[in-house]
Amino acid sequence: MQTLKLYETDSYIADFTAEVLSCEKNGKTYDVILDKTAFFPEGGGQSADIGSINGVPVIDVQINDGVIIHKTKSAVDSGTASCKLDWNIRFRRMQNHTGEHLLSGIAHEMFGCTNVGFHMGNEITVDFDVELTQEQIDIIELEVNKAIYKNVAVSVDFPAEDVLNSLDYRSKLELTEDVRIVTIEGYDVCACCAPHVKSTGEIGLVKVLSSMRHRGGTRLQILCGLDAFEDYCTKANNLYEIAVKLCAKHNQELSAFNKLCEENNELKQKNVSLANELISVKIKDPQKINGISIYFESSTDMQFVRNLVLESAKLHKGISAVFSGKDENYKYAVASADSSVKTFGDLLRAELSAKGGGSDELIQGNISASKEDLINFLNKVEI
Numbered sequence: 335m336q337t338l339k340l341y342e343t344d345s346y347i348a349d350f351t352a353e354v355l356s357c358e359k360n361g362k363t364y365d366v367i368l369d370k371t372a373f374f375p376e377g378g379g380q381s382a383d384i385g386s387i388n389g390v391p392v393i394d395v396q397i398n399d400g401v402i403i404h405k406t407k408s409a410v411d412s413g414t415a416s417c418k419l420d421w422n423i424r425f426r427r428m429q430n431h432t433g434e435h436l437l438s439g440i441a442h443e444m445f446g447c448t449n450v451g452f453h454m455g456n457e458i459t460v461d462f463d464v465e466l467t468q469e470q471i472d473i474i475e476l477e478v479n480k481a482i483y484k485n486v487a488v489s490v491d492f493p494a495e496d497v498l499n500s501l502d503y504r505s506k507l508e509l510t511e512d513v514r515i516v517t518i519e520g521y522d523v524c525a526c527c528a529p530h531v532k533s534t535g536e537i538g539l540v541k542v543l544s545s546m547r548h549r550g551g552t553r554l555q556i557l558c559g560l561d562a563f564e565d566y567c568t569k570a571n572n573l574y575e576i577a578v579k580l581c582a583k584h585n586q587e588l589s590a591f592n593k594l595c596e597e598n599n600e601l602k603q604k605n606v607s608l609a610n611e612l613i614s615v616k617i618k619d620p621q622k623i624n625g626i627s628i629y630f631e632s633s634t635d636m637q638f639v640r641n642l643v644l645e646s647a648k649l650h651k652g653i654s655a656v657f658s659g660k661d662e663n664y665k666y667a668v669a670s671a672d673s674s675v676k677t678f679g680d681l682l683r684a685e686l687s688a689k690g691g692g693s694d695e696l697i698q699g700n701i702s703a704s705k706e707d708l709i710n711f712l713n714k715v716e717i
């Protein structure tokens with residue numbers, strides 16, 4: 335027997351009583367079948383409702399041949415059950431789903447877009463088969479929000495076959511009977527089985543967060559209603575914190591940030607030239623142990639360490655070696671312009687358990703040894 339779907343005719347039922355027809359263990363969960371339900375099963379890009387049956391959590395809901403299966407964590411007794419949806423989640427989905435209808439209806443009407451994909455998870459994506467420009471997306475977004483302010487009715491009905499045949503509606507389904515038509519007055523007519531809000535005002539807000547080209551069309555990431563409001567709050571709070579740090583006035587955060595980026599680039603360039611100057615001074619007078627040019631450095635910037643060892647190798651015959659950081663936690667770079675450093679690297683690995691490797695000209699990595707151990711090694715090493 336097919337389950338009576340309460341959500342099809344009234345999407346605002348959050349609490350209801352139903353008869354438990356069966357409850358069977360299925361792996362780690364239980365499959366509960368009711369005579370009627372307001373739980374929307376996963377489908378059409380929308381996740382399943384969650385909630386409880388007689389206080390037992392419902393963690394998933396699926397539909398199979400018209401029978402709705404509620405997955406519960408533990409068994410539910412037969413008889414009359416008190417059922418409850420997680421209304422916060424359900425209402426947000428109704429806002430998002432109705433917002434998607436409105437967006438798709440307007441995109442269809444204005445730019446001939448067909449909705450070819452819809453997914454509602456942590457983010458909502460809507461795929462259109464038309465490559466939209468940013469300007470067109472902005473126009474659609476504005477029109478969607480104007481339609482929200484008009485607060486027009488969203489109605490649901492099951493038209494008779496002859497009415498359906500003459501009706502022009504968007505459809506993702508190839509159904510021929512019991513087609514459920516969701517109409518947003520003046521904006522959209524679409525076949526859909528999911529719960530929606532009853533007027534566009536309840537959507538509250540639709541915001542396009544991003545767009546990208548996708549399979550010859552456009553994928554939009556959107557948020558509606560409370561999800562969009564919370565996203566706005568997060569972004570506004572983040573921007574406020576940034577503005578305070580940048581000492582930027584309201585709405586001047588971006589120019590302040592761009593200025594900071596410019597300053598940062600200038601500082602990076604200055605840093606590079608200062609580092610090069612420092613390297614040219616350092617390589618003039620390295621510590622020499624066993625014919626090896628040695629540098630112990632505090633900086634762990636590997637770019638600096640590499641440049642220092644390579645410049646040293648150009649100036650001095652034999653091997654140059656830089657150890658940067660501190661005892662038991664050194665980074666190293668070893669180079670030579672006139673001999674291979676591979677043997678030296680092998681010995682470092684064998685005797686001091688160094689990690690890393692490289693080419694004949696340059697090796698680099700990490701080494702857990704003290705400065706004393708390193709100096710002893712350098713004094714004894716035969717290369």
Ligand SMILES: [Zn+2]
Pocket residue numbers: 431432435516526527528529530
């Ligand atoms: Zn829908």
